Amino acid sequence: MTELLECRDCGHRTFYEKHRCPECGGAEFDGVAAGTGELLSVTTVHVTPDGVREPNALGLAAFPGGANVVAQLDETLSIGDGVRLVGDRELRATDDGPLRGVRLAAVE
Template sequence: MTRGTRDADGLRVDEAFRCGDCENEWYYTRNRCPDCQSATFSTYRLREGELVAYTTVNVTPPDVRSANVLGLAAFGDVRLIAQMSDDDPEVGDSVRFAGQYELREGGEKRARLTGVDGDG
């Protein structure tokens, strides 16, 4: 897979998938529903989730900010890891995607996770 396809999944960072047959939801792109293998699915926008874990990464690839605060968040059954705009989050925080940032230098601008009550 080239880096171009990886960046250009044609998806917004806050978009997830919903199966048209069994209504299962998932985030990480695949060709079929992981539960019922249906190839019929659509995308939807993630709204509010909960922070399950986070880490501040100091050693990052050359085109990624340092420090890179990453959060593991649950939007219902959908879980994902994404960059956070808050430096000091807490497990259990409510989070949503907001803002426009270059997640990798020179890449398309995308939203980061931010605390719903924060100023992020």
């Protein structure tokens, strides 16, 4: 998913699926384009579970409307860089096949 979920009642946006809006308690959401976010923090995990790349670079990015996303980084990025969500990337290997999801990539 490279979209954010926007609450129909108050417009607050979130990335992670929720049953209720964390701002107003609304229960209905629409998918909206994520747009450009700002990278707030980066970290590198050097010891990872089986099947997860090592080292594993992670970032926290803020997107318009209040959505914060933690995801793997596609490349070397710095705090303050503009980022976008890039979908359908292999995040790790599992017994049932690859686990796919989004990563944060530089705005082109």
